Amino acid sequence: MNWRFQSAAELLARASESGLGMAGFLVARDAAYAGCPEEEVRGELAHRILTSRRALDKGLSEPQASLSGLTAGAAVKLASSALGPVRDDFFSKALAYALAVNEVNACGGKIVAFPTAGSCGIVPGVLWAWRDSRAPELGPESRAFQDAFAAASAVGILIAARATLAGAAGGCQAECGAAAAMAAAGLGSLMGLPDGACVDAAALSLKNCLGLACDPVAGLVEVPCVKRNAFMAANAITAASLAAAGIRSAIPFDEVVGAMREIGDALPASLKESSEGGLAATPTGRSYWEKLR
Amino acid sequence: MPDRSLGLLDVFGPVMIGPSSSHTAGVARIAFAARSVLAARVERARISFYGSLARTWRGHGSDKAAIAGLLGILPEDERLSFSPELASREGLVYEILPVLESPPGYHPNTVVLELAAGERRLYLRGASVGGGKILIQSIDGFQTALDGSLDAFLVLHRDEVGVIALVASLLARERVNIAQLSSHRRDKGEEALLVVEVDGSAARGMAEAIRGLKGVLDVVLVPSIASGARAGPAPRGEGAGR
Structure with a gap:
C-alpha cells in the first residue's frame, strides 16, 4: 500500500482508493509504520482520548490557578454561569471544556498536546462536548469517536507537511489556528459529514485564523492562549456548521495551508513566540513581565 | 520545514x-x-x-x-x-x-x-x-x-571503504530493516559518523556486534522517543497507563 501523501487532495484520493476512509486509512498507516496491529494504534488513541478527558474533568472540578496568577479559574466560572447569551448545551460546554483543558496545561498539569500544548483544549473541548451533549453512547473505545480524533489529526498532519505546527515558526495560526481547523474536521466527522466536507470545514476554519500572532505575555502559555482555546472552539463549530449546510470554501484546503505558510514566514520574529511584540509588549503585558521576573 | x-x-x-x-x-x-x-x-x-x-x-x-x-x-x-x-x-x-x-x-x-x-x-x-x-x-x-521517531545507531568509524556495507549486511543478516541511512564527515579529519535508523526494536541488542566490525570506533544506540505505537517497548514510559 502506498501510504505517502503531500496534500489533502492526495490523502482523500488514497483514502477513498483504499476503501478505508480517511480515519481508517491513517490508523492503518500508523500501524504499518510501527509494524504493529491496528488494535495497538486504536488502543493508544483510546488512552490519549481518556487522558484528555481526565484533564478536562480536573479543569472543571476546581478552579485552576497558575503560579503567575494570569490563569485563575475561568473554566469553572464559565461552566457555572447562567448569564451567557447562547443557551445551547453543546456550544456552552465546548467553550468551558476547551478552557478547562488548557487551564490545566497552563498550571503544569498532564495533558495531550493536540497539536501543541498551548492549543490542547480546542479539539477535546469540542469533541467531548458533542459526546456529552448529543452522543452519550460514544467513549474512548468507540470507533466513531476515535475516528473523529483521527480526522482532526489528519488535518494536523497535512498542515505540518506543507507549513508548520510551531508558534515560533509560524505564529499562533500554526497552533490554535491549526487546532481550530482540526476540531472543525473532527466535529464534521462526528456529525457524519463525508471526508471531503470535513477537510473543507478545516479550510473554512483555518482561513479565519490566518495571520494570528503568537505574542504570549511574559513568555507564558497563558495570555492570550488559555482564553483563545475557547474562542477557537467557537470558530471550529462555526466552520462545521457552514460545511454541514453544504457551504464550500472558495479556496481549497491545500492552498489555504500554502497561504498560512507564506503569512507565517512574513510575520516578524517579534510575533512568533518571542514575547517581544503584540500583547506581550503592551504596557500591561510588560508590567506582568516585570512583576514575574 | x-x-x-x-x-x-x-x-x-x-x-x-x-x-x-x-x-x-x-x-x-x-x-x-x-x-x-x-x-x-x-x-x-x-x-x-x-x-x-x-x-x-x-x-x-x-x-x-x-x-x-x-x-x-x-x-x-x-x-x-x-x-x-x-x-x-x-x-x-x-x-x-x-x-x-x-x-x-x-x-x-x-x-x-x-x-x-x-x-x-x-x-x-x-x-x-x-x-x-x-x-x-x-x-x-x-x-x-x-x-x-525510530531507533538509531550512531556509528563513529574511520573514513574508509566498506564500513557502511559491513554495517548494512550485519543488520540484513538479522533481518533488521534500515529505514534511513546517512553518512556525515566533519570538515576535516579521518572520522565519519554513520547514522542508521531502523524499523522496530529488534536491533536493540546489536550495538556490540556493530562495534566489533572492522573500521568501527564507537557505537551508541539512541532509542526511539516517538509517541505511542510507533515506538518499540522499553525504555520509553509512554502508554504505560493504557
Whole structure:
C-alpha cells in the first residue's frame, strides 16, 4: 500500500482508493509504520482520548490557578454561569471544556498536546462536548469517536507537511489556528459529514485564523492562549456548521495551508513566540513581565 | 520545514506535563536523546537556549524540562516539575545559558547541550520544531537530521571503504530493516559518523556486534522517543497507563 501523501487532495484520493476512509486509512498507516496491529494504534488513541478527558474533568472540578496568577479559574466560572447569551448545551460546554483543558496545561498539569500544548483544549473541548451533549453512547473505545480524533489529526498532519505546527515558526495560526481547523474536521466527522466536507470545514476554519500572532505575555502559555482555546472552539463549530449546510470554501484546503505558510514566514520574529511584540509588549503585558521576573 | 510525514499519534500527542509542547516537551525530548547519545549518567551540563527559548525559557519551565531529560525523565512524567531537586540528589551539576543572538541557520527554538560524564564529552544541538517534535541537527561537529521517531545507531568509524556495507549486511543478516541511512564527515579529519535508523526494536541488542566490525570506533544506540505505537517497548514510559 502506498501510504505517502503531500496534500489533502492526495490523502482523500488514497483514502477513498483504499476503501478505508480517511480515519481508517491513517490508523492503518500508523500501524504499518510501527509494524504493529491496528488494535495497538486504536488502543493508544483510546488512552490519549481518556487522558484528555481526565484533564478536562480536573479543569472543571476546581478552579485552576497558575503560579503567575494570569490563569485563575475561568473554566469553572464559565461552566457555572447562567448569564451567557447562547443557551445551547453543546456550544456552552465546548467553550468551558476547551478552557478547562488548557487551564490545566497552563498550571503544569498532564495533558495531550493536540497539536501543541498551548492549543490542547480546542479539539477535546469540542469533541467531548458533542459526546456529552448529543452522543452519550460514544467513549474512548468507540470507533466513531476515535475516528473523529483521527480526522482532526489528519488535518494536523497535512498542515505540518506543507507549513508548520510551531508558534515560533509560524505564529499562533500554526497552533490554535491549526487546532481550530482540526476540531472543525473532527466535529464534521462526528456529525457524519463525508471526508471531503470535513477537510473543507478545516479550510473554512483555518482561513479565519490566518495571520494570528503568537505574542504570549511574559513568555507564558497563558495570555492570550488559555482564553483563545475557547474562542477557537467557537470558530471550529462555526466552520462545521457552514460545511454541514453544504457551504464550500472558495479556496481549497491545500492552498489555504500554502497561504498560512507564506503569512507565517512574513510575520516578524517579534510575533512568533518571542514575547517581544503584540500583547506581550503592551504596557500591561510588560508590567506582568516585570512583576514575574 | 516539512519533516518526514507525521502519523496520527505524532499530532495527537505527546501526553505531557504542561505548559508548552515546543518549550517544555520538545526540550525534554532533546535532552533525553542527548543522554542516550552520551551513553552515560550525565555529571555536568551546560544548557544553552537560543531564539524564542532564550527569551521565554523561564515561564515555559524549559530548564526543568532539559534537566528532566538529562536525568532520563520523559515529558509525560510528573517528576519533570521538580527535576532541579532530583538533579542535586543525583549529582548533576548544570548551568543555564540564554543566548539572545542566534548564529545564522539556527531554528527559532534551539537548545545546545554540552555534557560531560567522566572522560566522555558530548556537544549536541537540537531544534524543537513544534508539537513536541524534535530534530537533532548536530552531534560533536557532525551535521545530522535525527528526529527520534525510530531507533538509531550512531556509528563513529574511520573514513574508509566498506564500513557502511559491513554495517548494512550485519543488520540484513538479522533481518533488521534500515529505514534511513546517512553518512556525515566533519570538515576535516579521518572520522565519519554513520547514522542508521531502523524499523522496530529488534536491533536493540546489536550495538556490540556493530562495534566489533572492522573500521568501527564507537557505537551508541539512541532509542526511539516517538509517541505511542510507533515506538518499540522499553525504555520509553509512554502508554504505560493504557
